Each structure stands twice: as structure tokens, then as C-alpha cells.
Amino acid sequence: MRQATVCIHKQALQHNFQRVKQLVPTAKVVCMVKANAYGIGVQPAIEAFDEADAFGVACLDEALEIRKLGNQKPITLIEGVFSQNEMAIAVAEKIECIVHHQQQLDWLYNYKEQYQQAGLKVWVKLNSGMNRLGFKVPEIIDVIQQLKSDGFHCVLAMHFANADVPDHPMNQHQISQLLQVKAACMPIEVSCCNSAAIFNYPELHFDYVRPGIMLYGASPFEDRSAQDLGVQPAMQFNAAIIAINQIKAGEFVGYGSRYKAPKDMTIAVVSIGYGDGYPRAFVKDNFVAIEGQLVPVVGRVSMDMITIDVTDIAAQVTIDTPVELWGKTRLVDDVATANGTIGYELLCRLTNRPKRIIE
Numbered sequence: 363m364r365q366a367t368v369c370i371h372k373q374a375l376q377h378n379f380q381r382v383k384q385l386v387p388t389a390k391v392v393c394m395v396k397a398n399a400y401g402i403g404v405q406p407a408i409e410a411f412d413e414a415d416a417f418g419v420a421c422l423d424e425a426l427e428i429r430k431l432g433n434q435k436p437i438t439l440i441e442g443v444f445s446q447n448e449m450a451i452a453v454a455e456k457i458e459c460i461v462h463h464q465q466q467l468d469w470l471y472n473y474k475e476q477y478q479q480a481g482l483k484v485w486v487k488l489n490s491g492m493n494r495l496g497f498k499v500p501e502i503i504d505v506i507q508q509l510k511s512d513g514f515h516c517v518l519a520m521h522f523a524n525a526d527v528p529d530h531p532m533n534q535h536q537i538s539q540l541l542q543v544k545a546a547c548m549p550i551e552v553s554c555c556n557s558a559a560i561f562n563y564p565e566l567h568f569d570y571v572r573p574g575i576m577l578y579g580a581s582p583f584e585d586r587s588a589q590d591l592g593v594q595p596a597m598q599f600n601a602a603i604i605a606i607n608q609i610k611a612g613e614f615v616g617y618g619s620r621y622k623a624p625k626d627m628t629i630a631v632v633s634i635g636y637g638d639g640y641p642r643a644f645v646k647d648n649f650v651a652i653e654g655q656l657v658p659v660v661g662r663v664s665m666d667m668i669t670i671d672v673t674d675i676a677a678q679v680t681i682d683t684p685v686e687l688w689g690k691t692r693l694v695d696d697v698a699t700a701n702g703t704i705g706y707e708l709l710c711r712l713t714n715r716p717k718r719i720i721e
């Protein structure tokens with residue numbers, strides 16, 4: 363059988379949740395489980411985050427998946443509903459909505475009584491400079507005041523564009539807008555911190571924080587590793603060696619004959635490729651890990667295979683030797699950097715091909 367496995371460590375997920383609680387002693391925690399819990403899998407994630415105050419998802423289908431698993435915790439739709447019909451379902455399933463444009467407000471008002479009777483909060487999105495979703499200042503102040511006077515319980519929600527870069531000038535601009543709206547709408551609950559902001563802005567935790575990537579044991583920062591942040595990789599992505607070849611100096615490896623052996627080498631073929639979600643971009647040296655040692659990837663990544671240079675550890679490897687693509691030794695963030703992307707993307711874009719194991 364093809365050895366390609368994605369092993370999810372629930373203990374690591376639980377550890378990472380506790381790390382959030384340690385950093386955020388008072389605010390409620392909305393665990394972000396959108397995009398199949400960043401590729402980890404919704405079920406193990408919500409089971410591991412059983413102390414979460416709420417879950418955050420990007421669309422109604424993701425919320426309904428949580429309900430189908432029998433979980434009745436509060437859920438926030440961070441883009442709100444996309445139609446009147448979705449609002450009806452959201453209310454029936456007790457799912458809280460963000461509102462970020464007028465049409466969503468109209469849909470909300472059409473379900474005003476039901477929404478309020480279900481005890482649901484309205485999350486009102488501030489566009490403070492990211493220019494994706496939200497009402498700008500001063501419009502948002504009118505929106506919130508109207509909602510409040512119509513009996514809605516509001517949460518003021520904002521998202522940082524540069525929370526991972528603490529001295530980025532946009533941060534102060536966004537914070538000052540948030541504080542201005544907060545002051546104008548008191549009393550109001552507030553939520554603005556993703557993982558990076560949880561670390562960088564303890565004074566802005568307010569009522570709800572919304573961690574994502576740190577729960578899965580990866581880092582939102584370029585210059586701080588998961589270990590630096592005190593979180594543990596929740597995903598172990600492994601494959602195995604399926605062939606070992608001796609090649610001579612000057613021979614080529616893989617598609618495009620892009621890698622030319624500088625010396626006589628031992629090349630192992632590993633049963634993983636971009637068909638599994640292993641990245642192909644390769645912008646700088648990339649490695650896998652074997653028994654805790656980093657081993658270079660050489661040649662192009664194929665759909666089902668990669669080739670690695672095991673010359674220095676030839677005596678240690680055989681057919682079936684396990685190879686870590688990412689996990690405890692080779693961090694997903696480092697694989698991402700070697701491929702010009704971010705850990706978030708690699709976790710999310712894994713395919714269903716590798717076998718999933720929940721531990």
C-alpha cells in the first residue's frame with residue numbers, strides 16, 4: 363500500500379488551545395475552523411477545542427458541518443450569509459452572522475424577531491483599511507446605533523491587514539478607527555485579534571479573540587517559529603521511500619532535467635507529490651526529514667513522487683524508510699518558505715489522497 367499519511371495529533375491541538383488561553387486569560391475564544399480547520403479536519407478540531415467559546419467559519423456549509431457533528435456551540439459566519447435563504451437557515455441553526463454590507467442588513471431585518479429570540483449576536487464588520495469587507499467610519503457608527511436601538515446585541519469586528527508586522531503603520535491606523543467606533547457605540551463587545559494580534563496586541567484582546575493558525579501549530583510570523591510561540595505542530599505529514607538509485611556525477615534527476623548531480627549520489631524516490639498537496643514551486647532549498655535529520659529535495663516535484671539526496675545517510679535508508687514531509691522536525695512554515703508561500707496555504711491545500719489518521 364502507498365505510504366502517504368496525514369496524522370493529526372489531538373493532543374497538540376489541545377495544547378495549542380491551552381496556549382491561547384494562557385495568552386488570553388479573560389476574552390472568549392472563537393476557534394477558527396474554516397477551510398476544514400485549516401486542512402486539519404473539522405471533526406478532530408472541534409473535538410479538541412471542546413473548551414472553545416465559539417467557532418468561526420467562512421460560509422454556511424462549514425457551519426452546518428459543525429451542527430451535523432452534533433456540536434451546538436455558537437458559530438460565527440465571518441463573511442455573513444450570501445442570500446436571504448441562508449439567513450433563514452442560519453437563524454434556524456443558531457448561527458451568528460457578520461454583516462458587512464446593506465443587503466445583509468436587509469436580510470437580517472427580515473428575520474429580526476427570530477434572530478433576536480434565538481439569542482444570536484450580530485457581528486458588525488468595520489473596514490478599517492484592509493478594504494475587503496466592512497462598513498467604513500462613520501457609516502458603521504450609524505449602522506451599529508440603529509441595530510442596537512432595534513434590540514440587536516452587536517459585536518464590533520475588525521481584522522488586521524498586518525498583525526504579523528507590529529511596526530507596520532497600517533496597524534495604528536486600523537486601531538485608531540476601531541477605538542473611535544468603540545467609543546461612539548459604547549457599550550459594545552469588540553473582536554479584532556487573530557493569532558498574530560493575540561501575541562502582538564495583548565491590550566486589544568477585548569471580548570473575543572479569533573485564533574486560527576496558532577491552534578494548528580504553525581506560525582503567522584516570518585521570523586518566529588512555532589516553537590518560539592509555544593505551539594506544537596498538529597499535523598504530521600509522512601510518506602516512504604519506494605526506490606533508491608545510484609547516479610553518476612553529471613546525470614540528471616526528474617522532469618525538466620533541472621537537477622544535475624554534482625557528484626556520484628544516492629537518490630531516493632519518495633511516494634508523495636503535488637497530487638497530495640506537496641508544493642512544487644521550489645524557490646529555495648527544500649528539505650524533508652528522515653529520523654530527525656534534514657535531507658535535501660532535489661529535482662522537480664512530480665504528481666506522485668519526489669526525489670531526495672540520501673547520499674550522506676545511504677546506510678540508514680531502505681525501501682519503506684519513513685520520510686517526514688512536514689511535522690515535528692521539518693516545520694510546515696519552513697516548507698512554505700522554501701516554496702514561496704505560507705504554512706496556512708500548505709495545510710489548507712492538502713488533497714484527500716494521503717490517508718488520514720487521528721491520534
Ligand SMILES: Cc1ncc(COP(=O)(O)O)c(C=O)c1O
Binds near residue numbers: 556575
Ligand atoms: C476574520 C478572521 N479572523 C481570524 C482569522 C484567523 O487568523 P489566523 O489564522 O492568522 O489566526 C482569520 C483568518 O483568515 C479571519 O479571516
